[in-house]
Amino acid sequence: DIQLTQSPSFLSASVGDRVTITCRASQGISNYLAWYQQKPGKAPKLLIYAASTLQSGVPSRFSGSGSGTEFTLTITSLQPDDFATYYCQQVNSYRLTFGGGTKVEIK
Amino acid sequence: EVQLVESGGGLVQPGRSLRLSCTASGFTFDDYAMHWVRQAPGKGLEWVSGISWNSGGIAYADSVKGRFTISRDNAKNSLYLQMHSLRPEDMALYYCAKDIGGSPWYMDVWGKGTTVTVSS
Numbered sequence: 001d002i003q004l005t006q007s008p009s010f011l012s013a014s015v016g017d018r019v020t021i022t023c024r025a026s027q028g029i030s031n032y033l034a035w036y037q038q039k040p041g042k043a044p045k046l047l048i049y050a051a052s053t054l055q056s057g058v059p060s061r062f063s064g065s066g067s068g069t070e071f072t073l074t075i076t077s078l079q080p081d082d083f084a085t086y087y088c089q090q091v092n093s094y095r096l097t098f099g100g101g102t103k104v105e106i107k
Numbered sequence: 108e109v110q111l112v113e114s115g116g117g118l119v120q121p122g123r124s125l126r127l128s129c130t131a132s133g134f135t136f137d138d139y140a141m142h143w144v145r146q147a148p149g150k151g152l153e154w155v156s157g158i159s160w161n162s163g164g165i166a167y168a169d170s171v172k173g174r175f176t177i178s179r180d181n182a183k184n185s186l187y188l189q190m191h192s193l194r195p196e197d198m199a200l201y202y203c204a205k206d207i208g209g210s211p212w213y214m215d216v217w218g219k220g221t222t223v224t225v226s227s
Contacts, residue, residue: 001169032211034213036152036214038152043202043217043218043219043220044144044152044202044214044217045217046207046214046215049207049213087151087152089154089213089214091211091213093166094157094166095168096142096154096157096212097154098152098153099151100151101151101152
């Protein structure tokens with residue numbers, strides 16, 4: 001199976017900061033990558049799919065980029081509602097895997 | 108409103124079986140693939156299994172292959188996960204998730220989950 005490695009696993013940031021999370025795949029996955037946000041006690045929420053397509057209703061401060069093996073999720077101007085854990089997810093031959101997660105906390 | 112409601116979780120002894128259900132509403136169920144994703148306490152997300160709209164395509168994570176079976180009943184707007192030979196490491200919150208549609212598989216709607224506890 002393809003492994004996804006997220007970095008950092010934890011980051012502390014302030015409201016208004018620009019935040020970038022990286023997801024690296026163990027082999028090329030084209031653009032078959034999604035990003036999810038999960039808050040404590042809640043189900044995950046799809047933010048971005050196909051590496052850079054913003055899911056309907058997701059604020060435009062979220063953006064995704066990358067292809068092949070390296071991908072990034074960027075949050076411009078972090079808002080209080082954005083403090084959460086973020087996961088990347090890949091699809092290869094209809095087998096899915098998630099990254100280990102990045103917890104974004106308030107500095 | 109698009110909604111997924113899981114049920115069937117509970118306390119089960121190692122080696123025993125359990126069947127999870129997910130009832131969908133608010134969308135045309137048989138238009139979409141569906142998935143099970145689990146999350147162990149304090150841990151990350153783990154995809155368990157997915158099934159295409161017509162059950163023609165089914166896939167499993169290696170950790171559950173041969174022990175779990177995914178199925179769906181489009182007439183009942185329901186998704187199932189039959190779990191056999193349960194292990195302590197299967198203990199988790201199990202989410203049902205709707206596929207976004209098309210290819211490849213991404214999940215755009217999630218239920219609240221049902222908890223499976225495996226303990227003697």
